[in-house]
Amino acid sequence: MTCTPTQRTASFKRGSTFAASATYTPPAGGPANLNAVTIESDVIDAGGSVYSLSIQKTGNLTFTLSLQDTTAWAIGQAKWDIKFINGGVVFYTETMRLNVAEQVTA
Numbered sequence: 001m002t003c004t005p006t007q008r009t010a011s012f013k014r015g016s017t018f019a020a021s022a023t024y025t026p027p028a029g030g031p032a033n034l035n036a037v038t039i040e041s042d043v044i045d046a047g048g049s050v051y052s053l054s055i056q057k058t059g060n061l062t063f064t065l066s067l068q069d070t071t072a073w074a075i076g077q078a079k080w081d082i083k084f085i086n087g088g089v090v091f092y093t094e095t096m097r098l099n100v101a102e103q104v105t106a
Helices: none
Strands: 009-013 018-023 038-044 050-052 054-057 062-067 076-086 089-092 096-101
Touching: 038 054, 038 062
Parallel strands: 009 096
Antiparallel strands: 018 062, 038 050, 038 076, 054 062, 076 089, 076 096
16 A cells, blocks of 8 residues: 555545555644654545554654454545644644455455
């Protein structure tokens, strides 16, 4: 799965492990790094079910998001974003879309 800043929609096969790497770019007036920042992220599938992603900080400005089991994800368009919490201040990324397709091989 790949989703770049200029590409807000990616294709994804249900049943695959969801994994993404991200680099935080500090906004004007925002935190300079992620050290004291809490990161949360959910995927909402086409059926409205919510799946919380695991977050792992991998550096001062980098982190990974993952979910091992996506077999229950509904086929169709899912959406997700990333939430950052810094000292009680909350901000979000833009909403990204996933076109979830059915896997063929069992």
